[in-house]
Amino acid sequence: MTRKLGILNKLKNFLKSKLFFYLKSSYKKNLYIHIKKYRSVSESHPYSYEIKKFLEKPKLFKNFKRNKHYMGVVETVTEKEGYEYLKVLESRNDGFLKKALGSVLISDNIGNPLKYFYDGYSIPLSPTTLRYIKVASDLNILFGKKYHNIAEIGAGYGGQTLINDQILDVYSAKLFDLPHVNKLIEKYLNYFLLKGSYKTTFINNEVPTNYDLVLSNYAFSELPKDLQVAYIDKVLKKSKRGYLTMNSGLGGVFSDGKLSAIEILNQLPNVKFLEEYPLTYKYNYIVVWGYENSEKIDKNFKEKKYELNL
Ligand SMILES: C[S@@+](CC[C@H](N)C(=O)[O-])C[C@H]1O[C@@H](n2cnc3c(N)ncnc32)[C@H](O)[C@@H]1O
Numbered sequence: 001m002t003r004k005l006g007i008l009n010k011l012k013n014f015l016k017s018k019l020f021f022y023l024k025s026s027y028k029k030n031l032y033i034h035i036k037k038y039r040s041v042s043e044s045h046p047y048s049y050e051i052k053k054f055l056e057k058p059k060l061f062k063n064f065k066r067n068k069h070y071m072g073v074v075e076t077v078t079e080k081e082g083y084e085y086l087k088v089l090e091s092r093n094d095g096f097l098k099k100a101l102g103s104v105l106i107s108d109n110i111g112n113p114l115k116y117f118y119d120g121y122s123i124p125l126s127p128t129t130l131r132y133i134k135v136a137s138d139l140n141i142l143f144g145k146k147y148h149n150i151a152e153i154g155a156g157y158g159g160q161t162l163i164n165d166q167i168l169d170v171y172s173a174k175l176f177d178l179p180h181v182n183k184l185i186e187k188y189l190n191y192f193l194l195k196g197s198y199k200t201t202f203i204n205n206e207v208p209t210n211y212d213l214v215l216s217n218y219a220f221s222e223l224p225k226d227l228q229v230a231y232i233d234k235v236l237k238k239s240k241r242g243y244l245t246m247n248s249g250l251g252g253v254f255s256d257g258k259l260s261a262i263e264i265l266n267q268l269p270n271v272k273f274l275e276e277y278p279l280t281y282k283y284n285y286i287v288v289w290g291y292e293n294s295e296k297i298d299k300n301f302k303e304k305k306y307e308l309n310l
Contacts, residue, residue: 029046030044030046030048031049031051031052032044032048033178034227037224037226038224039224040154040219040222040223040224041222042073045069046069047070048180050064052180054067055183062111062112063112064111064157064184065157074128074156075111075114076280077130079127081278082125083127085133085278086118086125088134088137088278092137092300096136096137096140100133100167103166104133104166105126107192111157114127129163132162135217138243138301139164139215139243140168141297142241142291142296143290146168147212147213148171148212149171149173149210149212150170150173150214151173151215152173152174152176152214153214153231153235154216154219154220155175155200156181156185156219157185161173161175161185162188162194164215169195171196173196173198173199174198174200174201176202176206176231176235177200182200182201203227203230203231203235206234208238210238210240212241213242214238214244215242215243215244216243216244216245218246218247220236220246221244221246221247221249222248222254224257225257225259229267237267241290242268242287244287245284245285246284247281247283247284248283249261249263249283250285251283255283261306268289270290271289272287272291272297273285273286273304274287274297274303274304275301275302277302285306286301
C-alpha cells in the first residue's frame with residue numbers, strides 16, 4: 001500500500017514538474033508528416049506546427065509573416081539583404097522593379113510582413129518580396145519570360161509563385177510542399193487574382209510530367225538525401241531547365257545527410273554552379289541548367305568557384 005502511494009506521489013510530482021511541461025510543450029510544437037529518415041530541416045522545426053495554427057486561427061494568419069518560427073524558415077530576409085536585392089534590380093534595368101512597384105509591392109499586406117522605407121522609395125517594401133522579384137529577374141535573364149509549366153519545390157506561402165505569375169508569363173505552376181503547408185499556400189494565393197494557374201501537390205502524388213522549368217529556393221537543398229533522389233527522378237530530370245538556390249552540398253551544417261555537389265553534378269549533367277548574390281549563407285550557391293546563352297550568364301552572374309571533396 002505504502003509502495004503504491006509512493007509511486008502515485010512520484011507520478012503527481014512528475015506531472016507538476018518543469019520537465020513534464022517541457023516535454024509536453026516540445027511534443028506539441030512538432031507536426032511531422034514523414035518518419036524521421038525522410039524529414040527535411042523545416043519539417044523538423046516548430047515552423048511546421050505553427051502553420052497548422054495559422055490555418056485554424058484567423059488572427060494568427062493575419063500576422064503569420066511576423067511569427068518568430070516562421071521568420072526562422074521562410075520570412076527570413078533582412079533589411080540589409082532587401083537593400084542589396086533592390087540595388088541588383090535597379091542595376092538591371094529590365095523593368096521588373098518598376099512593374100513590381102506598380103503592383104505586387106503595393107498590395108503586399110497579407111500576413112503583415114515586416115517592411116522598410118528604403119531611400120528613394122515612397123512606400124515601405126518587404127525584403128522577402130524583393131528577393132522573389134530578384135529571382136524572377138534571374139529567371140528572365142537565364143531562360144526568358146514565357147513558361148508553359150513550372151514545378152516549384154518547397155513554395156513557402158507561394159510568394160515566389162505569385163511574383164512569377166504577375167511579372168513573368170506563366171501558364172501553370174505545380175507546387176510541391178508538405179500537405180498542411182499546401183493549405184497555407186492555397187489560402188494565401190487565393191487572396192489574389194492570378195493570370196495563370198497553380199496546383200499544390202505532394203511528391204507521392206506526382207505522376208511523372210515534363211516541365212519547362214523546376215525552381216526551388218532553399219528547399220530542395222534542405223531535403224534528406226532519399227527525398228532529394230526521389231525529386232531528382234520524378235521532377236528534376238523531367239525538367240528542361242532548372243534554378244535551385246542551395247544551402248547544402250558544399251559544406252556547412254546543412255550539408256549533413258544531403259547530396260554533395262559532386263553527386264548533384266553526376267545526376268544532372270550540364271549544370272552550372274553560380275554564386276548567390278547577395279550571399280545569405282557562406283556555403284550557398286545556385287544550380288542552373290538549360291539556360292539560353294552563356295554570354296548573359298557571364299554578364300550577370302559569377303560562376304561559383306568551389307572545391308569538390310572527392
Ligand atoms: C526554407 S523554406 C523556403 C521557402 C520558399 N522557397 C522561399 O524561398 O521563401 C523551405 C520550404 O520547403 C518546404 N518543405 C519542407 N519539407 C518538404 C518536403 N518534404 N517536400 C517539399 N517541400 C518541403 C517547407 O515547408 C518550406 O516551404
